[in-house]
Amino acid sequence: MKRIAAMLLTSVLLLSCVGCAQDGRKELGAEKADLGLTADVKPATNFTAKANAAIYDELDFDDKQEYEFATRGLIDAPETLELKDEDGTILWSQEAYAFLDDYEKAPDSVNPSLWENTKNNHAYGLFEVTDGIYQVRGYDMANLTVIKGDTGWIVFDTLMSVECSQAAMQLIEKNLGKFPVKAVIISHSHADHFGGIAGVMAKEDKADETLSIEDQLASGKIPVITPVGFTEHSVKENVYAGKGMGRRSNYQYGILLTPGVTGKLAQGIGMGQSTGTVSFMTPSYEIMQSGEKLTIDGVELEFQLTPGTEAPAEMNTWLPQYKALWMAENCTGTLHNLYTLRGAEVRDGAAWANYITEAISLYGKDAEVTFQSHNWPHWGNNVVNDYMVNTAAVYKFINDQTLTYINQGYTSDEISNMIELPEALNKIWYTRQYYGTVAHNAKAVYQKFMGWYDSNPVNLNPLMPSDSAKKWVEYLGDVDKVLQMAKADFDKGEYQWVAEVTNTIVFADPTNTDARLLCADALEQLGYQAESGPWRNEYLTAAQELRHGNANFTASTKSTGDMVKALSAPMLFDYMAIVMDKQALADRDFTMNVILPDVGEQHMLRVKNGMLLVYADTLSDDADVSITCPKNALFAILTNNQETVTQAVKVEGSAELLTLMMENMNQFPITGANPFNIIEP
Template structure:
């Protein structure tokens, strides 16, 4: 382990977590897949997966992709199969990685119908209404956009792209271009019929409250949006978000399964084909999510705290290593904490935690017990040398709260959280940790 002087001693490509992330990159390599006679799926064209459904006189796109140029590239591939006009766009939800590429579709047809659920874009509106500007900075950390390429492998469910400034910016319509806002909205469910394509859309909350399920009955294709991808789901985004109701999410996955589809298109990564394969995938996903939810609720009812449950609640043994539930994008421990706070709020039930000491006051008292801040600083250095990066970071926080050895402890903390990142398979967490380490060093170098 590094001790604050030799960051290059750790090669991120040599850790098991890094190797595991590299092993899934084929799932979002660029592919233009003809899924059925009338459905084409664009994987790896930017961050998200999006699709085209062909009718007898027109085409309907399901999601718009993340980056206009990459969506245009997918349209060029589509043109090898049909010259029918793209007449409508259906958003599975309002996240900008699913709406940011929509200008390319609008350039194809300025009169395109754009469909979304009635409360489309509610997450971005809530941030804007409350003036939560920190969400943008935290989003950049989670995405890893400020990191050099050698600190990023992928984002767990998509390639490590670097979009132009503002390309994935959030807004009430999910993107910076007002032309991308829905022109057609529905409440609950609706049937979209245009260009010889008939799609059934229905509200199906999960990763976002404005998530929908899209059903193409003619060829038994269901579009899940971001309620499913080939990773444990992001039940809580560390960039910060409103509570993603996990029970709703579980029930939404079960509604997708109830369609008994022959083909399942995910919001990221490659689709599934074959009724048996689709059902098996959805059964696994449902069982994994329900298990985490039910075990967390049981622990809450037993009086356990979030700190305890985050370490104790895990996937069942037969699902712990399942490739569909690898913690590449979402993280079980963070999900457990989100369920607790989303249902019971911030107070963990322990009376000691009702009005805890200020962190600086706690640090001062602990330092006095330990023999002074020098002792804590020495313990922090020893912890990292012994491979205890988390303990090192916690000790650094205590020493920094006291203003002792500020520069040395800041650099040591940066080394500790880099070490934590290298050993974490959850790409969003890796990105966040590496970015924070970089920001700490930059604050000193400035």
């Protein structure tokens, strides 16, 4: 393992260093060196400035096609764009990036390629894709798209926040007229595409899912159309691992950072994540197979399911009347993620490529424009086909080359350091690593096929990171000398190594200020050099928290709670099992019947030594306790809302067992932020 080898080398060096006793400890009377470290944000070093300047020689900055496409078709945009809630809290801002206009070239603290992508994503407003298809871009991380039917709008994706989607619809109505929403189509199961739906339509206006799609369209209500599996994958990703993912999202999307030349920039698929109110509605109709066709308000649509690509449930849409192909998030004008830093299921690079080539086979001959849920369209049949072919080729290369290396015996870390795109693909602006990276996508392929284990038995059962760090520090002996050496390496531009060794000291002793500050300085320079917006955010957020402490208490989106309430009863039981204090109930063994008349379900739960087992469509003849309630009352049980439970839940048998369960669903907060540490123990 490279980290261990490097640390062993350091140990050897330290044992021979002047100023260390034979046992590796600091000699008596030795003074701690003043490394001159501060908690201030630093400028780019000469090493970083040179590394960033070299990008100008690597790429063709005279090629302005992506900028031209990003700004093409602008109809209207406010002079400034900053959305706030009723308390004045900023939920979304393009005004924060006004500094972009103050520079002719990228400052030394920004990778010039990422700077170009940021300028492109700063182009916001209402744009025409083609006559009848319009997008509001730059009002959230994703785009809100409308297609004009005979009498109203078909809305594709609804942004992440209600406040953002409301503002987008207001811009559309101001310029194109006010028309009713005839249908909402959600392309896939990620929150930045459905969270703003309550800003587009009211829940009571949703069509009845028990009706056929034809009857839904005729009813005057609004069908919500998604790919099959949308609800399950949406709630699993955003609820089961939601607290962990939410905290990690603060790092990936830079929510805790201030925009600026030493702060947050674009994310490759937008300027970042809005922090408004996230809503959720279950679909009224699911597309079950590729090739399914619908006509909505005079607009013909043909759907292509693409499961396991950018999302577990996703679909493209072909609009033959417009010769326009909606690529959802399968083509986005940047290299995307096979693994995302916030955490998610690993995606299938080969399947991703295959679905793009399938779209080319189906629609490439006729398509004159591709547009998608992030970034800008691409126009012209030749451009469209090149765009899709090159995008598919990148994912296929990463998948196949990683497998080549796996079969040559290389590990995940080795492959991620070795793999490089072919030069021709690497120089294309829309396949650059603004969001996903080749290194991490290769790790995703490794994980998909081989899992986390590298087959080195030393790594079968490693120590806790903080325990391992303490042993390393014990072996290293003179931590002050290590920090002096690390500072010397920092001055030579060896930022990754410096970050690794100083973070080891931080995990051994979080109070070591010099280790924290030097680690922060190293991470900051890595952030300045990063082409990937999320990588920049990760580095800079970690640096900020090392300098000033965990700030996650102030960073979270607002939630309507609709997503948790949308869980089916079995999924709510699964979530209860995740939240439950299993140690507190380790000696318990009892059964509970749960009868849900409003959804016609009955389940038996068994708490067995702290684990909650679920038996669907089953009741026990001798349950210790039985409850009867509406399905939504399970949310009150989950959140230990005693008042609601008393009102809504009928209990027979040992009521204290229900109380016991409720009181022990306490392992993390269901609502609000969960500010666990990341860069320190």
